[in-house]
Amino acid sequence: MSEFSGHPYILVPEFALLSSLPAHQVKRFETALALMHSESGQQLCWEQIAEQSAISPYHFHRQFTQVFHETPGQYLSRVRLQRAVSLLLSSPGQKITEVAFATGYSSSQALAKVIKRELGLTARAVRQLAKTGTPDETAALLSRLSHPAGSDSSEYQMAYDLPCERIWYPARHIRKQHRPDFDWDEIIQNWQPSCRKLCCVTPIADLERPWQEMRYTAGVIQESGISSDITLPEGDYFCALVCLTSDVAYIAAIESLFEQAASYGYKIDEGGCLIEQVIEVEPGELGRVTFMFQCLLK
Structure with a gap:
């Protein structure tokens, strides 16, 4: 990896x-x-x-x-x-x-x-x-x-230049957390270093559904499969590491991830998932949040 x-x-x-x-x-x-x-x-x-x-x-x-x-x-x-x-x-x-x-x-x-x-x-x-x-x-x-x-918009113009990389990952394991109303804003406001292992996994096929119909898994990434609930398959993932402060930039970054995969000639695995993980949160009113976005390639 x-x-x-x-x-x-x-x-x-x-x-x-x-x-x-x-x-x-x-x-x-x-x-x-x-x-x-x-x-x-x-x-x-x-x-x-x-x-x-x-x-x-x-x-x-x-x-x-x-x-x-x-x-x-x-x-x-x-x-x-x-x-x-x-x-x-x-x-x-x-x-x-x-x-x-x-x-x-x-x-x-x-x-x-x-x-x-x-x-x-x-x-x-x-x-x-x-x-x-x-x-x-x-x-x-x-x-x-x-x-x-x-x-x-500036956010979408800047997102055109978002650096993305193809990275191979071994199988990863996630233990679910009960979060009926998963909200990154709440998690960011109560940020602790332990939150770095928290991720949200959403099936690619669900990304065009209404919000209330989406299936997602919020959970903690574990080093082993013991007591895990789901497993992310090994393989090549198309990834972006991006620092942002607004909902607009968040959406622009995810859209750019998929657009750039297509421009590179990569095919997203429609049976896979979009993985979102907060890497770092900077304090302050204009505090920046660093996300890692990933999607599995065929």
Whole structure:
């Protein structure tokens, strides 16, 4: 068995765009971005965020717009809506009013108005998508909240260059964990080093089904088959090691994995599975999460 030869690919538009700035400005903009993505920042306007980041509002607006291709107000609005939609999709037990307050909206009506204007849906319709929608339908919705970059989003443009490798693995064994509502967001929030052996295995054939019809196995990778529940067959796997911060980038990376396999002339084993494993979680409001994605080749 070999390991992935490169470093994780950073599929984070903000970090890529900030690389063009001097180091002292990068630090201030990173402070501003962390505030924009924080719970407390959801209650602030962009001018307050600029001041708390030691940048004059005038210079912040001008330079932010130049670097990020949207005004700080537009970015902040998009991030808030992105977070609200993520909560609606992943937290069915949370009331829409609670989601609104948690993401900086004054009421559920205010959130509903923004969702209707930007996405053409009601908040309840977004929530229903988590049950009856397919991954493609969810991806189409989330892509409308991605970072703007010409005719396509930055996340999808960056995903075109995602490095992928063909790696041979011996048979691997998984002991199931009882997780009726498996949610990577929850696992990431409660991250411990022991979580590195946790993975989610989904049959390739199920990836076009509605979410509620998908069969998946959440479990811990074991070194032996003793007391294991399922076995991943030995063979060549097409793999990507990617660092990301958003649902949009997560979906873009998985789509790119399959697209690149086809471009290399590889055939995915339709009887196999998509394997997702979190390798590392960085702390902080803009904390990056490194995933390993794998699928068995014929």
